[in-house]
Amino acid sequence: MAVSTPPQPVNSSKATSPKDLAERPGSDGGNNSGKWMALAAALLGWMFDGAEMGIFSMVGRPAVQDLLSEQLKDLTPEKQEAMVGLWFGVITAGFLVGAATGGVLFGWLGDRIGRVRAMTLSVLTYALFTGLCGVVGEAWQVGLLRFIASLGMGGEWSLGVALVMEVWPNKSRAFMAGLIGAAANVGYLLVGLAGLVLLQLIGSFESMMLGVGLPEDFVKMLVANKGWRLMMLLGTLPALLTFFIRMFVPESEKWEKEKGKGSTSHWATQDLLGVLIGLAGPALIVYIWATDHSLPLRLAATILGLIVVTVGYTYPVVRFFQRLKISGNDDAWGPTLRRMLLAACLSGVALLGTWGSTQWAPSWADKLVDGEMKVLKERLDAEGKQAEYAEAVKLRPKAKEYTQIWLAVGAIAGTILAAFAGDWFGRRLAYFGLCIISLASVYLLFLGNHKFGPQMLFCTFVAGTCTASFYGWLPLYLPELFRTNVRATGQGFGFNFGRILAAIGVLQTGNLMGLFTSDVVLAGLTIPKGYPLACSTMSLVYLIGLFIIWLAPETRGKPLPE
Numbered sequence: 407m408a409v410s411t412p413p414q415p416v417n418s419s420k421a422t423s424p425k426d427l428a429e430r431p432g433s434d435g436g437n438n439s440g441k442w443m444a445l446a447a448a449l450l451g452w453m454f455d456g457a458e459m460g461i462f463s464m465v466g467r468p469a470v471q472d473l474l475s476e477q478l479k480d481l482t483p484e485k486q487e488a489m490v491g492l493w494f495g496v497i498t499a500g501f502l503v504g505a506a507t508g509g510v511l512f513g514w515l516g517d518r519i520g521r522v523r524a525m526t527l528s529v530l531t532y533a534l535f536t537g538l539c540g541v542v543g544e545a546w547q548v549g550l551l552r553f554i555a556s557l558g559m560g561g562e563w564s565l566g567v568a569l570v571m572e573v574w575p576n577k578s579r580a581f582m583a584g585l586i587g588a589a590a591n592v593g594y595l596l597v598g599l600a601g602l603v604l605l606q607l608i609g610s611f612e613s614m615m616l617g618v619g620l621p622e623d624f625v626k627m628l629v630a631n632k633g634w635r636l637m638m639l640l641g642t643l644p645a646l647l648t649f650f651i652r653m654f655v656p657e658s659e660k661w662e663k664e665k666g667k668g669s670t671s672h673w674a675t676q677d678l679l680g681v682l683i684g685l686a687g688p689a690l691i692v693y694i695w696a697t698d699h700s701l702p703l704r705l706a707a708t709i710l711g712l713i714v715v716t717v718g719y720t721y722p723v724v725r726f727f728q729r730l731k732i733s734g735n736d737d738a739w740g741p742t743l744r745r746m747l748l749a750a751c752l753s754g755v756a757l758l759g760t761w762g763s764t765q766w767a768p769s770w771a772d773k774l775v776d777g778e779m780k781v782l783k784e785r786l787d788a789e790g791k792q793a794e795y796a797e798a799v800k801l802r803p804k805a806k807e808y809t810q811i812w813l814a815v816g817a818i819a820g821t822i823l824a825a826f827a828g829d830w831f832g833r834r835l836a837y838f839g840l841c842i843i844s845l846a847s848v849y850l851l852f853l854g855n856h857k858f859g860p861q862m863l864f865c866t867f868v869a870g871t872c873t874a875s876f877y878g879w880l881p882l883y884l885p886e887l888f889r890t891n892v893r894a895t896g897q898g899f900g901f902n903f904g905r906i907l908a909a910i911g912v913l914q915t916g917n918l919m920g921l922f923t924s925d926v927v928l929a930g931l932t933i934p935k936g937y938p939l940a941c942s943t944m945s946l947v948y949l950i951g952l953f954i955i956w957l958a959p960e961t962r963g964k965p966l967p968e
Contacts, residue, residue, distance in 0.1 A: 440656035444573045445582070447647070447655045448566035449589040451529055454644035455559050456593025456814075458536055461641060462501065462552065463768055464597055464810060465634035466494050472631040473545040494769075496696045497549040499909035502761065503688040504556030505563075506909075509902025510681050510719045512561020513568075516894035518673040520665075521569040521658050524894075526651045528565060529644055531558025536641030540628070555641075560905065564898025571885040572658040572893070580829040583882030587821025591874060595814030598807050600640065660890045672729035677722035684718015687711035688906050695913040708910065715906060719899055720746060723892060742896060745887040748958055749900025752837065753884075754907035755951035756876030762911035762944030763848045764873045767813060767866055770937035771805035774858045805858045812863045816870025821878030823871075828882050832962045834955050837883075840875050841951040847872035848945035852938040886961040911944055 462469075470493045471478065478486045508528070516524040535555035539548050570582050615625045628635045691711040694704050720743055727742065779802060786794055827836040847869040855862040880901055888896035926933045933939045 441573050443654045444569055444656060445585070447525070447651045448570045449585060450647050450650075451525065451562045451566050451644070452586055452589040453593040453596070454529070454533070454647065455562055456590035456595075457597050457644075458532055458555065458559050458593075458641060459590075460594040460597035460810060460814070461536070461637055462498065463765060464806065465632065465637045466497065467769060467772070468631040469548065469634040469638075470494050470497070470545055472634065473543070473548065492696065493545050493549075495913050496692060497545070497552055498761070498912050499692045499696075500549045500553045501556045502757075502905040502909035502912065503685075503692065504553040505560030506688070506715075506719075506902040506905040507681065507685055508557030508560030509564045509898035509905075510722070510895065511557060511678065513564040513895040513898025514673060514678065514681075514722050515561070516565045516568060516898075517661075517892060520661055521565050521572075521894065522651060522655050525562060525565040525569065525655075526648045528558040528561035529651065530648045531555065532562065533558075533642050533645035533647075537639050537645075539641070540635040540638035560902045561898065563901060564894050567881045567885060567897060568894040569655075569658055571881075572660040572890065573656070580825045580882055583828070583880075584822035584825035584878045586881040587825065587874070587878030588818045590877060591814045591817035591821060591870075594817065595811055597637075598810035598814060600637065664891045672726050673722065674725065674729070677725045680718045680721025680725075682718075684715045684721070687713070687715030687718065688909060690714070691906075691910055692913065695910065712906075715903075716747070719903065723895055723899075726892065726895075742888065742892055746896050746899050746903075748954075749884050749887055749897065750903035750907075751954050752951070752958065753876075753880055753901045753904030755841070755904075755947055755954070756880065757904040757908035758911040758947045759844055759848075759945055759951075760873050760876075761908040762914065762947065763941040764813060764851070764866075764869050765912075766937055766941055767851065767869070768806040768809045770852075770941075771809040771858050771862065771866075773937070774856075774862075775803050775805040778857065803858055808863060809858075809866050812866040813870035813874075816867040816872075817874030817877070820871035820873075820875035823878070824875035825878035825882050827875075828879050829962065832960055833879075833883050833886075834958060834960055837876075837879060837955045837958075838952060840872070840879060841948040841955075844872045844875070845945055845948040849942055852941050853933060856934070883958075883961065886964065887959075911947070914940075914944065 467490060470490050474489060474493065478489060481489065508531075512524050512528045515527070518524075532555045535551045535558070539551045539555075542548050542551065567586060570586070574582055612625055612629045615628070616622060628639075688711060691708050694707040694711075699707075723742060723746065824836065824840060827839070830836075831839070847865075851862075851865040851869040855865055884897040884900050885893055887900070924935055926935070926939055933942060
C-alpha cells in the first residue's frame with residue numbers, strides 16, 4: 407500500500423530558466439540575492455562533500471598500506487591484500503555510519519536552531535577532522551577521524567537540501583535537485599584532477615616545504631606513498647566556507663515562521679540520547695562483519711543492529727510529535743515515521759548500489775594495471791631488459807585517477823538528467839527506470855572489461871552516469887515527503903540511513919571477494935573472481951528498488967508540505 411499524502415494544490419512542473427526561477431514571486435528568502443547566496447553556499451558545501459568522499463577512494467589504499475607497513479611486511483601478498491581490504495572496508499563503513507548519524511544529529515540541530523547556523527557547524531566539522539587525518543600515525547586513528555568528519559558531511563547534505571528547497575520556489579525544485587547532485591560530483595571530479603596534479607608536482611611540493619623551513623622528516627612523511635597525507639590536509643579548505651555562510655546566507659523564512667509559532671522549541675536536547683544509543687546498532691553490525699563469526703550469528707546481529715539504530719535515530723522525531731500533541735497540536739508521528747522509513751529504503755538501494763559497485767572501480771582499475779605491470783616485469787626480466795621496465799614504470803597509466811574522473815563526469819550528467827526525469831515522467835517512474843539502467847551499466851563495466859584502457863573508461867562514464875543519477879532524484883523527492891518543522895531531520899534520516907545499509911554492503915563486497923577464489927560460470931557467462939564478481943553481485947540490490955518505489959506517493963506538481 408502506498409504511503410498517503412494530503413492533497414495539495416497542483417503547480418506546473420514545466421522547466422524554467424534560472425533567471426525565471428529567481429524572479430518568480432511568492433518564494434521565500436526575502437530577495438533574489440539571498441536566494442543565490444543560499445544556493446552558492448549549499449553548492450560549495452555539496453562540492454566539498456563530494457571531495458571528502460572522493461579523497462578516501464583515491465588515497466585510502468596507499469594510506470592503509472602506509473599505516474600498516476609494519477604488520478604487512480611479514481605477510482604473503484595475498485594476506486597483505488586481505489588485511490588492506492579489511493581495513494579499507496571498515497574505515498569506509500565507519501565513514502558511512504558517521505554520515506548517517508550526522509544526518510540525524512545536524513538535521514535535528516537544523517530544525518532546532520536554524521538551517522544556516524547548523525550548516526556552518528557541519529561544514530566546520532567535516533573540514534577540520536578530514537585535515538587531521540593527514541597527520542595520524544595509526545590506521546584506527548584514520549577511522550576515528552573519518553567517522554567524526556562524516557558526522558558533519560551527513561548533516562550538511564540534509565541542511566543544504568532543506569535550505570535551498572525552502573528558499574527557492576516550488577517550480578524550481580527539479581533544477582535545484584540537479585544542481586545538488588552535480589555539485590557533489592564536481593567535488594569528486596576535482597579530487598581526481600588534484601590527484602593527477604599532485605603526482606606530477608609532488609617533488610616541487612617537497613622542495614617548497616623544505617624551503618620554508620619545515621622539518622625534513624615531517625616533509626618526507628607528507629609526500630610518502632603518493633602524497634596521501636597532503637590530499638587529506640587539503641580537506642581543511644572547506645573551513646573557509648563557514649565564514650561565507652555566516653556572513654551572507656539568509657535563514658529560511660519557512661523555518662523562521664515555524665520558530666515564530668513556537669514549534670521549534672519542541673526539539674529537546676535530551677532526545678539525542680536515543681541517537682547515541684542507536685549508534686550501538688551499526689557499531690555492532692560493522693564489528694560482526696569485520697571479524698570472524700558464523701553466518702547465522704552475523705545475520706542475527708545485523709537484524710538486531712538495524713532495529714536498535716532505527717528506534718534510536720527516530721526517537722527524537724517521535725518525542726517531538728508527542729510534545730506537539732501536549733501543546734494542543736493534533737499532528738501524529740505515525741505518518742512521518744512511515745515516510746522516514748520509506749525514504750531510508752529508497753536511499754538505501756541507491757547508496758548500496760553505488761558503494762557496493764562503482765565506488766570500487768578506481769581500486770579495481772589500479773589493480774588491473776598492477777597485474778599488467780607484473781606480467782610486463784616478468785617478461786622483461788626474462789629477457790634481461792630491466793632498464794626498459796624502469797622506463798615503463800615511469801609511464802604507468804594513472805588508472806585510479808582517470809577512472810575517478812570519468813566516474814565523476816558521468817555522475818554530473820546523470821544527476822542533472824535524473825532530476826529533470828523526475829519532473830518529466832513522475833517521481834516513481836523515473837526511479838524505476840534509474841534502477842534498470844544502473845543494473846545494466848554495472849554489468850557492462852565489470853563484466854565487459856578485462857584491462858584498463860579507453861573502452862573501460864567509456865564504460866566507467868556510463869556507469870557513473872547511471873548509478874549516480876539517484877543523487878539528483880533524491881534531493882528532488884525527499885523534501886516533498888516532510889513538513890517544514892521536521893524536514894531537515896526527516897530527510898536527513900531518510901537519505902543518510904541509507905548509508906548504514908551501504909556500510910553493510912561495503913563489508914559484503916570485501917567478503918564476497920574473499921569468499922569466491924575462482925571465476926564463476928553462470929548461464930554460459932564467466933564472471934571473473936574479485937571485484938567483477940563481488941560488485942556485479944552487490945548491484946542486484948537495484949532489483950529491490952524496482953518494487954519498493956511503488957509504495958511511495960507520487961508528488962510531481964505539488965508544493966512542499968507546510
